[in-house]
Amino acid sequence: MTAVDLSPQMLHRLAEKAYALGLSDRVIGVRADLNDGWPALGTIDLVWAAASLHHMAEPDRVLAGAFDALRPGGLLALTEMDFFPRFLPDDIGVGRPGLEARVHAALSPAPAVDWTDQLARTGFVLEARRPFSVDLAAPLPPAAARYAEVCLRKLRSHLDEQLPVEDLATLDALLDSEGPHSVLRRDDLTVRTTRTTWAARRP
Template sequence: MNSTEMAELLDLDAEVLAAHLAELTGWLAELSDRTPDRIVDLGSGSGTGTFALARRFPEAGLTAVDLSPEMLHLLAGKASALGLADRVRGVRADLDEGWPPLPASDLVWAAASLHHLADPDRVLAGAFGNLRSGGLLAVTEMDFFPRFLPDDVGSGLEARVHAALNPDPPADWSAHLVRAGFVLEARRPFVIDLADPLPPATARYAQVCLRKLRSHLGDRLPADDLAALDAVLDGDGPGNVLRRTDLTVRTVRTTWVGRRP
């Protein structure tokens, strides 16, 4: 996916799963022993986490760190449109090259970003060094990519797509946090299971997610499965994902919270 496509996916994710983001940031507020003054979002993308945190902590200044200048440009435009330009700043940095110079923070947020890094332990050590005593690190990763289709579509087609692309169980980041010096405060799986009435953007979100999976399949599934998936994505009939009335949104996202002593 190019930057524009990825930004759309991230924005759709935040729109459809807005209730989850609100629940997650609210939980972090409960765990914090003080109101964060400075927050860092690692691998911010287009800023979906940044702006969720800005809403939850209206007095905090936020630093969004990302490798992509295109993503940071989009983020800056959104910050300006939301009246947050004075609170949100972007920093371009390759975290695999080292921790960027940032002011000390009270909360570091890393959502669906650590698994992309060559040496996540080094980045977690950098986060530990950046946090003030008592500050929190929140790491969120997907247990599995969202699922949307009823099981009778292709006799379990979507399940086979996921099994082909994600044969291994989800990683547990607990030991990584402890190695970096954090006290593991909590580990919480958030089970997301949305049904009617779904947010208006759900069908487009499903299409974008399934197209992303389709682009990675190659020949990992039989030709008839690939053809069935293509029909869901681009067919002219009522089975096209944009026309379906039986979609759901099912996924699990786990958050680990570590506290710097």
Template sequence: MTTDSTCRPQDIGHAPASDETIALGRLLDLDSEVLQAYLTDLTGWLAGLCERQPAHIVDLAGGTGTGAFALARRFPAASVTTLDLSPQLLHHLRKRASLLGVDDRVRGVQADLNEPWPPLDGADLVWAASALHHIADPGQALAQAFRALRPGGLVAVTEMDFFPRLLPEDIGVGRPGLESRLHAALNTRPPWDWSGHLVDAGFVAVATRPFVIDLKPPLPPVTGQYAHASLSLLRSHAAGLLAADDLAALDVLLDTDDPLGVLRRPDLTVRTTRTTWVGRRP
């Protein structure tokens, strides 16, 4: 992932700087923990669309393995190959695979998805979560996915429609509506739609489904860590886009000792929508 001047939250991450890469890895791990029910729903839906039980799954720009481990749980007979450019994230993925006891089935391979991919055994499912729009030529990437799949295999492309909303309207620091302004400043691109791109690459369009995530308080304590990691990442891109008072309010929310900080709040939510497009290789 990259950042640009018209940054959507999906564009944040996979940066070459190790400190930001580490922060991204932490956020990805928390995302998989907080949104485990969503991942269970998504992989269950995909299982119902498969013509056969997948034996080999390819995870594009899989980072620390949020998708890889969810897929490994859903399809216990499948091997999962995660392609990612970041050696730090892949190292983390391999450590997690070992801790989870799936290192015999989940492997990480360093690869630049803008270049020809490394040789892959015939895949039954190619998974691309918040990844395809970062590739310089998504059409070429989908063509490579088409070639990697066996006939009847699926490609599943997921995008975050908007970054999770985590805060109440009145956050108690005199800046009501802060989160809405933050999102408005960062979410400047139109929504993604990959249906036509899938057809252009030779896939038969199978289904499109939005998944609504609406987690209400009280939520587990890990939600505070998730909110802190998420807002920290957004805060790093908000300078110059928000008023000074809004930035100061964000800093209060991110203060680990402040009673109004997200690590201590009992009123956090997680509200977002993620959409998945599925195509099948004839």
């Protein structure tokens, strides 16, 4: 398996996981910016693109590159999140209830892209399109709290005047890793979202 990613950290993480599973000899990391085109990888049976296409400057071009890279009969499995995950209960015990809903409403996220038509235009034949629910209940391992913190910090970076000062203060309290209200200290976090996967074949 060859993993292509722009980020050396992601490739390093993958190499560590492969090592831990005794799969180092079967996993090769290739650092490449797919916005600059696909690296030469030889004949490919399967392209697995999870939560990455939305990062690309020109996803159409990256899909066309995947099509060209696949052997005839090869499969593309494409997964994208339908909406940013939710983590918090409605009442978090600090500030006004409903904070997370107000954060998402304030940012008015673009609707999720349905890649079905684009895949067909690229030349792929759709084999399946399936939504998956992610609904992880509390208590969750510490990694979930770190994930929540990263996601909430990203949302916070896009927010300023769109939310009342009181909400921004509550959000900042959740993101103060050393503070008493840090999201890292919570044992009531959940992870709720949906993802859609498309399986499409190069004829």
